[in-house]
Amino acid sequence: AKSYNITLLPGDGIGPEVISVAKNVLNLAGSIEGIEFKFNEKLMGGAALDATGVPLPEETLTAAKQSDAVLLGAIGGYKWDKNEKHLKPETGLLQLREGLKVFANLRPASVLPQLVDASTLKKEVAEGVDLMVVRELTGGIYFGKPRGFGTDENGNEIGFNTEVYAAYEIDRIARIAFETARKRSGKLCSVDKANVLEASMLWRKRVIAIAAEYPDVELSHMYVDNAAMQLVRNPKQFDTIVTNNIFGDILSDEASMITGSIGMLPSASLSSSGPGLFEPIHGSAPDIAGQDKANPLATILSAAMLLKYGLGEVAAAERIELAVLDALNRGFRTGDIYSDGNKLVGCKEMGEEVLKSV
């Protein structure tokens, strides 16, 4: 039987609950498809801070690098919000992304027919939305140097960051985006602020250059402020969106909320060769942690992305995706996606219903 080493990073808040459910689903789908998983659970985020004093222990990063794929729950919480920067759970996540060199973040946002009412958008605007945000994840203002605090030439206290992109960083994320668009509807929209920022001008120039390798993909460009509007006005106009780290952070969250069910949305972060990082896009939800109320479906669907994009195990991935749809079709809903006439269940029971359908 095939065997894979998976690093599990439960993290904080609802992280452990949703990871535990996703692990069971991975095990069952794997056993049916003749795949064995060896899970290695490690500390990360606030949990790691409390236990070891740092948000990403060396041991965790090493284990992650040596495994075939990494599944993360969620990190962060009020408890660590006031920590200094190098002691924030978020900093651990950024170090993990950097350490794994996962420069390509794929964030699907689709409105399932079963959940169209969960969107705050009118039904005719929301139904049929099916888009993919390809966000650059290891460059730009998140990592650019110089950064820090200081004084300007007049002695004023300042805080500063650098938005910087190298051509090769843009080229490689553009290729991932064109490949993604090619497998979908063949339409790619690159989002930038090239009317103001030099970093965006280079972005646009390189995306146009790479487009020559993908004559079958239809490329368009949009300014980020307009994209933020168009996602509200008519999200169906988008198929694949590619953008930089900070714009991707903002727009992918906006797009996810347009579906109305962020408890459903997975993500994949890929490098050019090493293990990928897979995580739900929702946060650690400290207010409902430990109460068996969390929606595990985003993490289960992240496990499906792990199989598909991380391991190339497409059959097992699709088995899980169908099981999720089946559990929804049978009317099971956690609180965040509940609507009248359905069956309200907790995190564990939702996991069991998915297991029945695997």
Place this chain on the structure above:
Amino acid sequence: AKSYNITLLPGDGIGPEVISVAKNVLNLAGSIEGIEFKFNEKLMGGAALDATGVPLPEETLTAAKQSDAVLLGAIGGYKWDKNEKHLKPETGLLQLREGLKVFANLRPASVLPQLVDASTLKKEVAEGVDLMVVRELTGGIYFGKPRGFGTDENGNEIGFNTEVYAAYEIDRIARIAFETARKRSGKLCSVDKANVLEASMLWRKRVIAIAAEYPDVELSHMYVDNAAMQLVRNPKQFDTIVTNNIFGDILSDEASMITGSIGMLPSASLSSSGPGLFEPIHGSAPDIAGQDKANPLATILSAAMLLKYGLGEVAAAERIELAVLDALNRGFRTGDIYSDGNKLVGCKEMGEEVLKSV
């Protein structure tokens, strides 16, 4: 009679049409309230590029600085989209903001009961939305140095910009925001990315420091990605939002689209002493330029903001605001806000209906 010098910058696309209507409305409201306007029309944007070779001629900036307030139509168009940076219409706008030192950009986004159906959001989510985005306009990544193109230490081609804020820049925009919130519902939400960016950490620290001067205003903080989500999920939770230049660009456009009627939304950009700059938030809409289809209401309402925030002429401002509501109540609609049962009119006719109500 009181007399004011107003610089008119019609600009490009639909700019001249909407400015011409707003000028008539200003004249009538002024004459009723005993105010005289001397208008001085100048070139700006693409129109200035074509006539003089630069997007903001020296003469235009000088006239603007010497006047009591500046009313701008819109700038830009396909024709100049591929221009080099210093020859873009947008660069002229940034130079104008910098030249006038208008650091505080006020962008209201409210859903009028008459137009609630224009929003793509469900009625219960959209109705009653009434928020104000206070955007820092002359700092941050728009103006930060160093910026440009070059090579990194490995010889890779790069494009880069600097996000930088000085404490005094944050303090002064924070004060405007607190004052604004105080006059509204007393709730201020400061939006940043302080979990990642040093510039945002200083932002948050200074906003908290300034909050001590406004104990009656309730201050909260939100990360920009979450704010982009919350604007879609429940825009009514917001009253006044304060944020930096680039986040304000994105979030104010998103907020405006939530109203569904960006053809209605004005903006004011204020300095600490000199003339303010007033403009509709919509663009130059080159596709409908010269066809008498544009909605002049955003520019008319910008003229009202000019009276209120720029000249302190509150009675004349409110006269114009009421006239706009009255024209809407009488069922007049331009194409962008048209719905069944109303009367479809063009730009000029909409202007005439507002004049009847002034």
